[in-house]
Amino acid sequence: MPMINVYKEKCKGCELCNHACPQGILSMSKELNNKGYFYAVCHDPGRCIGCAMCAITCPDMAIEVGVQGTRYVLYDY
Numbered sequence: 001m002p003m004i005n006v007y008k009e010k011c012k013g014c015e016l017c018n019h020a021c022p023q024g025i026l027s028m029s030k031e032l033n034n035k036g037y038f039y040a041v042c043h044d045p046g047r048c049i050g051c052a053m054c055a056i057t058c059p060d061m062a063i064e065v066g067v068q069g070t071r072y073v074l075y076d077y
């Protein structure tokens with residue numbers, strides 16, 4: 001099952017990942033991070049297909065996506 005991890009302190013709240021996700025499962029937090037931004041959250045991780053569009057789109061490399069399979073793949077890191 002794919003896994004997504006948002007490093008909330010790296011997020012600047014641009015919302016690009018929200019629009020890039022084909023599953024529509026990314027949204028913004030209701031709390032601020034240490035920089036004073038609402039940060040991206042995955043509100044339905046069970047529907048993530050591991051496409052990594054969010055990680056590729058993020059200009060601040062604040063998202064990593066892992067896909068469990070014959071080998072483990074990390075994007076951005």
Ligand code: SF4
Binds near residue numbers: 004022053
């Ligand atoms: S990996 Fe794809 S489906 Fe999963 S949260 Fe990112 S953009 Fe959405």
Ligand code: SF4
Binds near residue numbers: 016018057
């Ligand atoms: S694209 Fe990156 S910086 Fe922009 S809201 Fe998403 S995680 Fe935050």
